[in-house]
Amino acid sequence: MLSWEGVREFTVGSVELPATPKRKKIGWGPKAIRVPQGGKFDRVLAACAYVGPERSLYLDAELTQLLCSVVPSGDNSWSVRDAGAVTVGTITRIPSNRPLLRPNWRIEQPGQVDVIGRTEWLSGDAKQLAEKAAGRLFSGVLDALTSFGAEGGDQPTKQRVLEWRAGDDIVMLSEATKSIRIKAAWLDRRLAFAYSLIAE
Secondary structure: OOOOOOOOEEEEEEEEEOOOOOOOOOEEEEEEEEEEEOOOOOOEEEEEEEEEOOOEEEOOOOOOOEEEEEEEEEOOEEEEEEOOOOEEEEEEEEOOOOOOOOOEEEEEOOOOOOEEEEEHHHOOOHHHHHHHHHHHHHHHHHHHHHOOOOOOOOOOOOOOEEEEEEOOEEEEEEEOOOEEEEOOOOOOHHHHHHHHHHHO
16 A cells, blocks of 8 residues: 555556556456556556545545545535545636636645646646647647548547646646646645546
């Protein structure tokens, strides 16, 4: 069992031993917050917190040692509480007022600047947005050229990527709940874990 406090990258799921070039059979375990470890041939998704009922997380697979719970606190808002029922932060889903745009997210952690999660190509200052737009255009053209005539014509859909920023600083990156990477040491990991449970 890994310590949860210093986790830098994680996913949510039941796969403990993913398939690798040397290991064809997937190994399953209980649903948990899982941290990738090892290399290409011996990859392991080690549990650091186990998912319990009603968006709760536990330190043990038997679900006896509560880490935190996620409790609705309003419209599109959830409080994250520790084992003593003390609120460690709040997560809010911010609906878009534009029909084609997906919602943004906000993490409020006491004593820290609010963290806003936005689609990666809508996040950053004017220069960063221009660079991302140019990069997306180039990638789109390259994808179109390289996939021309591909068998079946269907391409995998990329998961939504969010950049989570406190001011201009990137605090976290998330690709749906498939991969979440924490950049800021000060972010309470329980808030990142809770977001992954809410967004599933």
